[in-house]
Amino acid sequence: MTTAQAFTEASDGLSLVMNFDGAQSLTDLTALINSACDRAESGPQDTLLVLPLGALAPDGHGWPGEADIRAVNRWERAVRRIETLDRTSIAVAHGTCGGAALDLLLAADFRVGAPGLRMRPPVNGGHIWPGMALYRLVRLTGPAAARRIVMHGGDITLEQAVLLGLVDHTLDDAQDVTGASTSFVERMADKETAIRRQLLREATTVEFDEALGAHLAACDRELRRLRGDRPGTSAPERRAGA
Numbered sequence: 001m002t003t004a005q006a007f008t009e010a011s012d013g014l015s016l017v018m019n020f021d022g023a024q025s026l027t028d029l030t031a032l033i034n035s036a037c038d039r040a041e042s043g044p045q046d047t048l049l050v051l052p053l054g055a056l057a058p059d060g061h062g063w064p065g066e067a068d069i070r071a072v073n074r075w076e077r078a079v080r081r082i083e084t085l086d087r088t089s090i091a092v093a094h095g096t097c098g099g100a101a102l103d104l105l106l107a108a109d110f111r112v113g114a115p116g117l118r119m120r121p122p123v124n125g126g127h128i129w130p131g132m133a134l135y136r137l138v139r140l141t142g143p144a145a146a147r148r149i150v151m152h153g154g155d156i157t158l159e160q161a162v163l164l165g166l167v168d169h170t171l172d173d174a175q176d177v178t179g180a181s182t183s184f185v186e187r188m189a190d191k192e193t194a195i196r197r198q199l200l201r202e203a204t205t206v207e208f209d210e211a212l213g214a215h216l217a218a219c220d221r222e223l224r225r226l227r228g229d230r231p232g233t234s235a236p237e238r239r240a241g242a
Helices: 026-042 069-084 100-107 132-141 143-152 158-164 177-188 191-202 208-227 235-241
Strands: 007-009 015-018 048-053 088-093 096-098 110-113 118-120
Touching: 007 026, 015 026, 026 048, 026 069, 026 100, 048 100, 069 100, 069 132, 088 100, 088 191, 096 100, 100 118, 100 132, 110 158, 132 143, 191 208
Parallel strands: 015 048, 048 088, 088 110, 096 118
Antiparallel strands: 007 015
């Protein structure tokens, strides 16, 4: 797949759609993800990275294929780039979603499921692949639910995924990826939302006293926004101008 074939610019002018192919090698998928992040970061602040997911081998097994630990490390770091990207990402999953698709789905800011979606953690020789998808399952669903998923095995249906908080929104029909993303662009892809996303990401890993400073800074920014202050205007400057 060439660079031109890997991405599609949506008609809304804001969405960058990544043309995902789950049959690609781990190395090629890693390069695709890094390229997607580079392109999104070089675009406007309100760029939305859309990840259509689902093209998976029928049996869902074999992930990550022929790869060494260095390739796995590079892949996990690429997925982490999606998770911490300074742009909003939305994953639209359909069919059987496992392996690379499952990793990306769990890392996206907003997760959309199409009818018939089944999430399938990859299994090799009777054991679930111990990648960072396990970590994200715990973060998203809690230890008890994640333990049931890992120990009991089996697919996660769309209905179960919604109840577990693994899917944020469902498509009611065969709506295309661009149509699904457009309705979220205006309210998600802005700097204020990015700040709140960052605070949410840090909430489970940062102690209260450390988090307080970041939350107060965000509150101060919001108060200034509500007052209509210019960005960067300090209280002394406002008093001097009064």
